[in-house]
Amino acid sequence: MAEKYESFEAKDFGWMVAMSILFFVLVAVGFWLEFSTDWGSYQQEFPQLLGHYGKVEDARNFRAGIKQIWIPKIGVTDRCITCHLGYEWASVLPATISKPLKPHPMNDWLAKHEFARFGCTPCHGGDGSATTLAGGHQGGRGWDDPMLSRALAAKYGLTMDEMIQMRCNFCHRHDAATPAMEEINLAKVLFKKKKCQVCHVVEGQGGVTGPDLTYEADRNPELLNFAHVQGPHTMFNWNVQHLTKASAVSPATQMPDFNMKPEESRALTLMLLSWRRLPYPPEYIPDPELAAAAMQPSPTPTATPSPAATPGAR
Amino acid sequence: MGDKIKALWRKISWAWSPESERESSEAIVKNLWLHWFPAKVARVSMDWNYSFWLGTASAALLLILTVTGVMLMFFYVPSTERAYGSIKDLQYAVSFGRLLRNQHRWAAELMVAVVYIHMARVFFTGAYRGTRAINWVVGVVLFLATLLLSFTGYLLPWDQLAFWAITVGTSIAKQAPVVGPTMQFLLLGGHEIGQQTLLRFYVMHVFFLPVLALVLFAYHMWRVRKDGGLAAIERVRDERAMVPKAVPTTKSYSLFGITPGTSVQVMSSTGLEESDQVFSSPNMSRRIALVFLVVFNITLLAALLFNAPLEGLANPSITPNPAKAPWYFVWLQELVASTTFRLGGFTISGGLLGGILLPGFLLAVLTLWPWIDRSPLRTEGRWLPPERRRQNATFAVATLVIIVLIVVGVYLRGPYWRIYWPGQPRPEMPRLY
Numbered sequence: 001m002a003e004k005y006e007s008f009e010a011k012d013f014g015w016m017v018a019m020s021i022l023f024f025v026l027v028a029v030g031f032w033l034e035f036s037t038d039w040g041s042y043q044q045e046f047p048q049l050l051g052h053y054g055k056v057e058d059a060r061n062f063r064a065g066i067k068q069i070w071i072p073k074i075g076v077t078d079r080c081i082t083c084h085l086g087y088e089w090a091s092v093l094p095a096t097i098s099k100p101l102k103p104h105p106m107n108d109w110l111a112k113h114e115f116a117r118f119g120c121t122p123c124h125g126g127d128g129s130a131t132t133l134a135g136g137h138q139g140g141r142g143w144d145d146p147m148l149s150r151a152l153a154a155k156y157g158l159t160m161d162e163m164i165q166m167r168c169n170f171c172h173r174h175d176a177a178t179p180a181m182e183e184i185n186l187a188k189v190l191f192k193k194k195k196c197q198v199c200h201v202v203e204g205q206g207g208v209t210g211p212d213l214t215y216e217a218d219r220n221p222e223l224l225n226f227a228h229v230q231g232p233h234t235m236f237n238w239n240v241q242h243l244t245k246a247s248a249v250s251p252a253t254q255m256p257d258f259n260m261k262p263e264e265s266r267a268l269t270l271m272l273l274s275w276r277r278l279p280y281p282p283e284y285i286p287d288p289e290l291a292a293a294a295m296q297p298s299p300t301p302t303a304t305p306s307p308a309a310t311p312g313a314r
Numbered sequence: 315m316g317d318k319i320k321a322l323w324r325k326i327s328w329a330w331s332p333e334s335e336r337e338s339s340e341a342i343v344k345n346l347w348l349h350w351f352p353a354k355v356a357r358v359s360m361d362w363n364y365s366f367w368l369g370t371a372s373a374a375l376l377l378i379l380t381v382t383g384v385m386l387m388f389f390y391v392p393s394t395e396r397a398y399g400s401i402k403d404l405q406y407a408v409s410f411g412r413l414l415r416n417q418h419r420w421a422a423e424l425m426v427a428v429v430y431i432h433m434a435r436v437f438f439t440g441a442y443r444g445t446r447a448i449n450w451v452v453g454v455v456l457f458l459a460t461l462l463l464s465f466t467g468y469l470l471p472w473d474q475l476a477f478w479a480i481t482v483g484t485s486i487a488k489q490a491p492v493v494g495p496t497m498q499f500l501l502l503g504g505h506e507i508g509q510q511t512l513l514r515f516y517v518m519h520v521f522f523l524p525v526l527a528l529v530l531f532a533y534h535m536w537r538v539r540k541d542g543g544l545a546a547i548e549r550v551r552d553e554r555a556m557v558p559k560a561v562p563t564t565k566s567y568s569l570f571g572i573t574p575g576t577s578v579q580v581m582s583s584t585g586l587e588e589s590d591q592v593f594s595s596p597n598m599s600r601r602i603a604l605v606f607l608v609v610f611n612i613t614l615l616a617a618l619l620f621n622a623p624l625e626g627l628a629n630p631s632i633t634p635n636p637a638k639a640p641w642y643f644v645w646l647q648e649l650v651a652s653t654t655f656r657l658g659g660f661t662i663s664g665g666l667l668g669g670i671l672l673p674g675f676l677l678a679v680l681t682l683w684p685w686i687d688r689s690p691l692r693t694e695g696r697w698l699p700p701e702r703r704r705q706n707a708t709f710a711v712a713t714l715v716i717i718v719l720i721v722v723g724v725y726l727r728g729p730y731w732r733i734y735w736p737g738q739p740r741p742e743m744p745r746l747y
Binding site: 005006007008009012015016019020022023026027029030033034066068077079127129130131132135139140141142143144145146152156217218220221222224226232233234235236238273 | 335354357360399402403405406407409410413473474475588591592593596597600601603604607608610611614615618623624625626631632633634635742743744745746747
C-alpha cells in the first residue's frame, strides 16, 4: 500500500478487538440468562420425585420446558404449572412436599372445577402468563390483580380460602347460597337483611339514593375518599370501614351506620369486590337453582329466588 | 494446496486489506453497500472528536431497530384483545423474546437522543451552510420521523403506560387551532383510543414511517456526498487556500515562452491534497463497523440489564395518577401544565400555547435556521467559533431548558402532577387490595 496515505489500522485495531470480545461476552451472558430460569431446578427435581413415589413411567416421559393451561374461551394462559408441577398429582404425591411441587389439595369442589376447564388464575388471581416468581405472584408494576396469597388474606384478617371466595362469586353471583362459600353466603343473607337495595341499584333493581353497585369492583379506587380510612389505602379497607360505620369514612353520606361486626363487613366487602365485568361465557355460570338444591337436600326449595336471579340477568 | 487456500483467503479478504490503491478503490466501488461512499475520504471527516460519528450511530440504531422490529412482528398481534397477551408471551414464553423486546425498546429510546445530539453537533459546527441547508431540513424531518416512530411504537404493548401516554400525546395534538380536532380524529381513527387507533399506529410504525425514514436516510447520505462530504473539509479547504503553492518550473510552448514574465499559474490549492485524505477502504469501513459494534453492544447491554416497562392491561376507565407522555414529549406536557391557569371559575388551557404554538415556533425556527444564520461562511465546519457564540448559546440554552423540563416531568412529577423532590414521600395511591 502506498505510503503517502495514512492508515488508521493501528489506531482502530485494538478497539475493534475489544468491542468484538465484549460482543461475544454479552451474547454469552444473554444465553446464560435465557437458560437460568426460575423454574429450571424444580423441573429437574420433579421427575425424580415422581420416580420416588413409584411413577417411573411418568418420570421418564417428563419433558422439561414451559408448561401452560390454555383456555382461550376465558382468556386463560396459566403458566403457573411450569413450577407448580405437582398440582394434579394429589393421588400420588403426599401433601407434605415443599411448596412449588406440592399437589393441589383434593377439595370437594375440584371435581366440578377441573384444571383443564378453569386453570389457576380464575380462582387464585395473579399473572398466569408469567414464568417468574415475582411476575406470576405479584404481577409487574401497575398490575392490580395480585395472587390472593395467605399473606394478603391475613392483612384483612382472613384465611386464603375465605379470600378466594370473592373470586368464586365471580360466577356464583346469582346463587342464593353456595356450598363451601360461607363468607359470601353470609354476605348474601346480610345484603337482604339490611335491605341494601332500598338505596342501591344492583343489576337494574333498587333505589337511587346511593350509587349503583352492579360493578362495584370495577370502580376506580382513586375516586373514593381515603382521608378518613385507617390503614393502607385499599378499596378493601375502604369498604370494610365504610360498611362498619359509613359516617366515619364519608362524613356527608346518607348511608346509615350499620355498626356491623368486623366479620360481617368483611364478608360484604368480599361480595362487593366480586362484582365486576367478566369474560366468562354462559356455560361457566352455574344454575342458581342447582346450588340452592345442593345446599338444601330437602325436595321442596323454600327460599324464594332473589331478584338478581331472574332470567335475563347474568 | 497451501497456495490455493492462500488464494481463496485473498479472494475473501482483499477488500479489508487492499494491497494497492486500485484494490482500495474497488473495495468501495464494487460493493453494493459501500459504493455510495467516495473511494477516498478526508482525514478530518474521520476524526472521532469532530462528528463523534453520531450519524453513523443513528444509522446503526435504525438497523438494530429494523432487525429486532421485524423479528417482533412474528409474534405481535395488533388487536386490542391480543396485543397485550402477545407482549406477555414475548416477555415470558418466547425464546429470547424478552431480550429482543428490551433491545428494541432501548435502541428506540437511544435513537431519539442520538439523532437529537447529532443535530446539535451539526448546529454547533455550523455545518448547514450553502447547499448543506437542504440536508439540514431533511435532517429535521428525519428527527421528526424518529419521534413519530418512537411515539407510534409506544402504544403497541397496549398496557396502561401505553394507553395513557398516547391519550396525553393525542390530546395535545387536539389543541391545534382549526385542524386540531380533525388531526386527533385522524390519528385515533375515531373519537377515542381503540382498535382503529392501534391498527393505525401499527401500520404507521411498521410500514409508512420506516419507509419514510429509509428513503430520507438514503437521500440524506446522497446529499452528504453531493455536498462534498462533512463540513469539516471546508475548514481544510480554507487553510489550503491560504498556503501558496510552489511555482512549478514548467515550460510553455505557446507565445508566452518568448515573452517576459510568468505564465498562468495556480498559486494555491483549490481542494484537498492527497495528504489530507485516506482511503475509505479499509479505514472508513472499519470505523463504520466499529461504530455499529459499539452501538450494538450498548443496546444489548441495556437489554440485558433493564427490562422494558410493561404495566397492567390498558383500562380506559382507570387513569394512572399521574399519566405521563413519553419522555421526549414530557417537556410539552410540562409546558401545557404550567401554562394552564385558573381565573375564578374558568380554566384557561395551556394546550394551545404550550402544546402547539411554542413547539411549532421552535420547529419553524429550527428548520429555517440556515437562512436566519448571518455568521461569516468561514465558521463552517468548526466547533464553537467565537463569531457564532450567540447563536450557539441560544441553541444550548433552549436544549438545556427542554432537558430540565423533561427531568422535572419524568422524575419530579408525582400524583396530581405535583412536584416531589427526591426523598420526599409521595402519597400512597389507592389500590384494590
